[in-house]
Amino acid sequence: MGKKQVTFADIAEYTHFSKTTISRYFNHPDSLTLENQEKISRALDELGYKKNKLAKVLANGKSEFVGIIVPNLYLHYYSEMLTQLLATYANYHYKFLVFMSDKGAAEEENYIDELLAYQIEGLIVLSHTLSSEKLASYHIPIVAIERESMHISSVTSDNYMGALQATSLLIRDKCDILIHINVDVPKYVPAYDRIRAFEDTCTEHNIPYELSLNVSGDSYNDLFSQMKVIFNNIDEKYPDKKKGVFLANDTYANMFLNLVIQKYGCLPDSYEIVGFDNSPIANEAIIPITTIGQQIDVIARTAMDLLVKQMENRKQRKPEPDLAPTHKKIAPVLIRRETTS
Amino acid sequence: MGKKQVTFADIAEYTHFSKTTISRYFNHPDSLTLENQEKISRALDELGYKKNKLAKVLANGKSEFVGIIVPNLYLHYYSEMLTQLLATYANYHYKFLVFMSDKGAAEEENYIDELLAYQIEGLIVLSHTLSSEKLASYHIPIVAIERESMHISSVTSDNYMGALQATSLLIRDKCDILIHINVDVPKYVPAYDRIRAFEDTCTEHNIPYELSLNVSGDSYNDLFSQMKVIFNNIDEKYPDKKKGVFLANDTYANMFLNLVIQKYGCLPDSYEIVGFDNSPIANEAIIPITTIGQQIDVIARTAMDLLVKQMENRKQRKPEPDLAPTHKKIAPVLIRRETTS
DNA sequence: TTGTATGCGTTATCAG
DNA sequence: CTGATAACGCATACAA
Numbered sequence: 283m284g285k286k287q288v289t290f291a292d293i294a295e296y297t298h299f300s301k302t303t304i305s306r307y308f309n310h311p312d313s314l315t316l317e318n319q320e321k322i323s324r325a326l327d328e329l330g331y332k333k334n335k336l337a338k339v340l341a342n343g344k345s346e347f348v349g350i351i352v353p354n355l356y357l358h359y360y361s362e363m364l365t366q367l368l369a370t371y372a373n374y375h376y377k378f379l380v381f382m383s384d385k386g387a388a389e390e391e392n393y394i395d396e397l398l399a400y401q402i403e404g405l406i407v408l409s410h411t412l413s414s415e416k417l418a419s420y421h422i423p424i425v426a427i428e429r430e431s432m433h434i435s436s437v438t439s440d441n442y443m444g445a446l447q448a449t450s451l452l453i454r455d456k457c458d459i460l461i462h463i464n465v466d467v468p469k470y471v472p473a474y475d476r477i478r479a480f481e482d483t484c485t486e487h488n489i490p491y492e493l494s495l496n497v498s499g500d501s502y503n504d505l506f507s508q509m510k511v512i513f514n515n516i517d518e519k520y521p522d523k524k525k526g527v528f529l530a531n532d533t534y535a536n537m538f539l540n541l542v543i544q545k546y547g548c549l550p551d552s553y554e555i556v557g558f559d560n561s562p563i564a565n566e567a568i569i570p571i572t573t574i575g576q577q578i579d580v581i582a583r584t585a586m587d588l589l590v591k592q593m594e595n596r597k598q599r600k601p602e603p604d605l606a607p608t609h610k611k612i613a614p615v616l617i618r619r620e621t622t623s
Numbered sequence: 624m625g626k627k628q629v630t631f632a633d634i635a636e637y638t639h640f641s642k643t644t645i646s647r648y649f650n651h652p653d654s655l656t657l658e659n660q661e662k663i664s665r666a667l668d669e670l671g672y673k674k675n676k677l678a679k680v681l682a683n684g685k686s687e688f689v690g691i692i693v694p695n696l697y698l699h700y701y702s703e704m705l706t707q708l709l710a711t712y713a714n715y716h717y718k719f720l721v722f723m724s725d726k727g728a729a730e731e732e733n734y735i736d737e738l739l740a741y742q743i744e745g746l747i748v749l750s751h752t753l754s755s756e757k758l759a760s761y762h763i764p765i766v767a768i769e770r771e772s773m774h775i776s777s778v779t780s781d782n783y784m785g786a787l788q789a790t791s792l793l794i795r796d797k798c799d800i801l802i803h804i805n806v807d808v809p810k811y812v813p814a815y816d817r818i819r820a821f822e823d824t825c826t827e828h829n830i831p832y833e834l835s836l837n838v839s840g841d842s843y844n845d846l847f848s849q850m851k852v853i854f855n856n857i858d859e860k861y862p863d864k865k866k867g868v869f870l871a872n873d874t875y876a877n878m879f880l881n882l883v884i885q886k887y888g889c890l891p892d893s894y895e896i897v898g899f900d901n902s903p904i905a906n907e908a909i910i911p912i913t914t915i916g917q918q919i920d921v922i923a924r925t926a927m928d929l930l931v932k933q934m935e936n937r938k939q940r941k942p943e944p945d946l947a948p949t950h951k952k953i954a955p956v957l958i959r960r961e962t963t964s
Numbered sequence: 965t966t967g968t969a970t971g972c973g974t975t976a977t978c979a980g
Numbered sequence: 981c982t983g984a985t986a987a988c989g990c991a992t993a994c995a996a
Contacts, residue, residue, distance in 0.1 A: 289973055300983045305975060313981060333740040336677050336686065337973030340988045345677065355706045356903075361696040368723045377741065380721050382709045399674040400718065502906055533907065540909050547888045562697075565843055566874065568881050568909040630989055641967050646991060654965065678989035681972050 288331045297325045339401060344597070348376045348589065349397035353384040353409040358561040359576070360408060363427065366582030367406065374590055376403070387411050394420065403596070404589045407434075410471075423592030425585045430470050435592070435607045437585045438472040444574040444614040445479035448528045448556040451572070451616065453487050455554055455623050457526030460484050460491040461516055463509075463538070464530035465498055473530075476558065480528060492516075497534065506537050513541040524552050532557035532564040535571050539621060543568055555621040570619035581612050629672045638666045680742060685938065689717045689930065690738035694725045694750040699902040700917070701749060704768065707923030708747065715931055717744070728752050735761065744937070745930045748775075751812075764933030766926045771811050776933070776948045778926045779813040785915040785955035786820035789869045789897040792913070792957065794828050796895055796964050798867030801825050801832040802857060804850075804879070805871035806839055814871075817899065821869060833857075838875065847878050854882040865893050873898035873905040876912050880962060884909055896962040911960035922953050 290304040297304075299322065306313055307322045314322070325331075339345045355361040368378055379400060381393040390411050397405065404423035410430070417424055418433035426436040452460055462480045467473050477493065484491035494512055499505040516525060529535040535557030542553055549555075549569055557564050560575030588608055595605065631645040638645075640663065647654055648663045655663070666672075680686045696702040709719055720741060722734040731752050738746065745764035751771070758765055759774035767777040793801055803821040808814050818834065825832035835853055840846045857866060870876040876898030883894055890896075890910055898905050901916030929949055936946065 287973085291973080301974080302976090302983055302985095303981090306982085309975080315981075318981090332736075334742065334973055335737075335740040336680050336742050337988090338975070339677050340681050340990095341973075341975040343975095343988080355696060355702040361702040365696045365723060368721060371722070377720055377737070379718055380709060381712070382706060395673075396676075396718070399676040401675065401677050502903070536907055540907075543884075543909060562843070563904065563907060566877055566881075566904060568884060628989085632989080642990075643967060643992085644965090647966085650991075656965075659965085675989055678972090679991075681974090682989075682991040684972080 287334065288329045289334075292329055293322065293325050293331060296329060297321055343401075345401040345403055346376055347397075347400055347402040348378055349394070349402040349405045350378050350380045351383050351390065351393060351405070351407050351409045352380065354382060358563075359428075359559055359578070362578045363408065363582055366579045367586065369579075370583060370586045374586060376586075376590075383409050383411065387416075398422070403593045406585055406589060423589055423596060425589045425592075427581060427585050428472055430472075431607070431609065432470075433607060435588050435609065437581050437588065437610045437612065439576045439581065440611040440613045441472055441475035442479040443611075444558065444576070445476040445528070446483050447614070447616045448558070448574055449480050449483040451556060451618075451622060452526030452528060452554055453483070453489055455526065456524065457554055458490070458523035459520050460489055460526045460528065461494060462491070462528045462530075463494045463497060463512060463534055466495045476530065497530070502533075505534070509534065509537040510541060513538060517545070522552075524554070526554045526556075528556045528558075530558055532559045532561040532571060532573055535573065535621075536563050536567045539567055539569060539571060549621060551623075553621075554623065560617055564617075564619070569621055572619045572622040573617050575615045575617045577612050577614060584610050584612060628675065629670045630675075633670055634663065634666050634672060637670060638662055684742075686742040686744055687717050688738075688741055688743040689719055690735070690743040690746040691719050691721045692724050692731065692734060692746070692748050692750045693721065695723060699904075700769075700900055700919070703919045704749065704923055707920045708927065710920075711924060711927045715927060717927075717931075724750050724752065728757075739763070744934045747926055747930060764930055764937060766930045766933075768922060768926050769813055771813075772948065772950065773811075774948060776929050776950065778922050778929065778951045778953065780917045780922065781952040781954045782813055782816035783820040784952075785899065785917070786817040786869070787824050788955070788957045789899070789915050790821050790824040792959075792963060793867030793869060793895055793897060794824070794830055796867065797865065798895055799831070799864035800861050801830055801867045801869065802835060803832070803869045803871075804835045804838060804853060804875055807836045808871075817871065838871070843874075846875070850875065850878040851882055854879060858886070863893075865895070867895045867897075869897045869899075871899055873900045873902040873912060873914055876914065876962075877904050877908045880908055880910060880912060890962060892964075894962075895964065901958055905958075905960070910962055913960045913963040914958050915955045916958045917955045918953050925951050925953060 290301040293304045294301045304322060307319060311319055350367060352360050352364055355364065379397055379402060383390045383393055390409060406425050406427065407417060408427050414426060414431045414433040424434050426434050428438045449460065462477065464477060467477060497505065497508055499508060527538060529538060535555055539555055542549055555571060557571045557573040560573050564571040564573040631642040634645045635642045645663060648660060652660055691708060693701050693705055696705065720738055720743060724731045724734055731750060747766050747768065748758060749768050755767060755772045755774040765775050767775050769779045790801065803818065805818060808818060838846065838849055840849055868879060870879060876896055880896055883890055896912060898912045898914040901914050905912040905914045
């Protein structure tokens with residue numbers, strides 16, 4: 283750091299213009315003669331100028347920062363979502379400050395404070411630890427993805443539609459009994475719609491069904507042990523029925539499939555399996571698993587659209603005080619592979 | 624945005640101190656009487672003060688930003704590495720600006736420029752598109768993870784050690800023929816050591832071996848088709864030998880395992896399989912796969928250590944001009960599961 | 965222990 | 981089309 287950075291002052295001195303003119307070269311180049319643009323342009327790389335956006339932010343108040351709070355990147359859903367959010371840089375040029383949080387509300391509030399200190403213009407929340415009421419109280423542009431969002435704008439998969447497609451497929455394939463395996467999702471979480479749609483659809487078609495909502499556990503191996511119990515139950519309980527099993531995600535579906543195969547050496551006709559998420563595991567399983575694919579790219583783009591609108595409204599002379607939250611649902615798509623007929 | 628932010632000036636006026644004293648409250652609180660600290664503290668939340676770190680950065684030059692450039696988050700290795708890097712926030716309080724880049728050098732240089740414009744203090748590079756020579760030419764604190772790094776500091780897995788463990792295990796298990804399946808890794812990439820170690824170890828123990836380095840392809844399904852050909856070759860070529868197969872990563876290992884099982888209905892004694900990475904897929908496969916686990920958390924922490932040292936050196940009165948690059952290797956661990964005896 | 969003056973690099977306002 | 985000057989919010993000599 284022997285030599286300080288080159289600044290507008292240096293360029294100004296070098297070119298015999300004022301700092302203002304140098305600034306204009308970047309922000310309103312049309313207001314300079316081509317000749318002078320050329321001069322400045324040359325000076326810029328003769329002196330090796332590098333922008334300082336922080337100074338710019340301080341002066342004009344637009345940080346172009348967006349905060350992201352994500353619970354983890356272990357689940358494919360989150361890492362893919364982050365990927366797609368980062369990819370929107372190409373369109374909007376917002377920079378992303380990323381925090382991971384699943385250690386509770388206090389930590390998350392700290393992160394938000396930190397983000398605010400860096401003058402973020404907006405926030406995208408994927409984590410579940412703070413209520414939307416709390417989040418709304420920050421009064422900044424904010425979009426929730428796939429989480430409770432009573433008081434803030436949100437984008438979620440159309441979970442109802444997804445589960446309906448899965449269930450309908452199993453019914454069309456003439457399963458005698460339908461089983462849905464899931465954790466005990468709270469009713470206010472978007473994913474609860476998967477359970478609702480499953481029940482509704484079974485009821486409507488008069489198909490016997492069973493809900494198995496007692497999955498829980500911290501590690502894969504925990505979950506797998508539980509799944510083994512669940513599988514054995516089902517396998518014994520409905521020996522000569524055709525069983526249509528719809529699982530909450532592809533990891534569960536893969537476990538279930540592996541258990542079937544470990545027992546039968548193949549996937550017998552008496553089983554059909556549908557997962558959810560279109561995670562890599564669904565495709566990489568011993569038999570590629572039929573699943574419901576969330577359109578993560580669409581969700582990410584929609585979320586940024588919503589956020590950008592809020593952020594631009596902020597920059598108006600006359601910003602609408604606080605627009606009512608907008609909620610968007612993105613339809614998922616059925617991806618048929620080999621665990622259904 | 625009706626009311627502007629609360630600033631030191633407001634607090635100063637409110638408390639009848641000077642702005643300097645308010646500043647000191649944050650940076651050298653000990654230099655104030657407890658009484659005055661209290662006064663200011665009260666004023667702070669009575670006025671609802673929020674820090675502006677960007678102004679602070681502009682004034683003192685320390686942005687506390689670190690840039691990260693990662694090729695993708697699709698591979699577990701990268702998403703886990705990002706997770707672990709973000710987790711170092713707890714220790715160092717550096718904020719991370721994350722870019723994803725795999726669309727070539729031009730894009731990546733743009734990202735770096737953008738990062739520099741935000742006054743990042745250091746950069747962590749996981750992508751492969753820019754040479755370490757180019758990267759070194761930016762003259763900023765920088766650490767490469769698991770990539771070519773001739774001219775910059777780096778942290779990588781000890782690939783040689785990892786492959787040696789895998790190969791040795793297969794030899795101990797009395798395989799007759801060892802096969803290593805990989806892409807055609809360039810010699811200057813750290814992962815090339817996996818091939819070297821495999822060959823060295825086989826040679827040293829006088830075990831027949833075969834290299835299959837023609838894997839390539841963009842999609843899982845592409846790769847899977849190729850793997851099928853490779854598997855069939857091997858299966859036909861060594862019908863009554865015990866085959867020890869060491870694959871470059873767990874995705875490949877899982878493919879191979881699935882092919883074996885699809886053919887034999889189980890994993891016969893004539894096959895042993897070892898993967899690399901300890902990705903989730905290794906544990907979630909139809910038979911849990913023995914693999915070499917990279918200590919991603921250690922790698923991430925080591926990388927940040929290295930980077931922090933460089934960054935702190937920068938902040939000295941008398942910074943050592945440019946320290947020679949440091950290279951660290953982190954030993955991976957063998958994770959025995961069920962695809963080896 | 966506290967205050968004054970100045971600087972960080974850019975943009976905005978108002979003149980010309 | 982171009983300039984002077986004052987912000988932006990905070991930190992840091994230097995004084996007191």
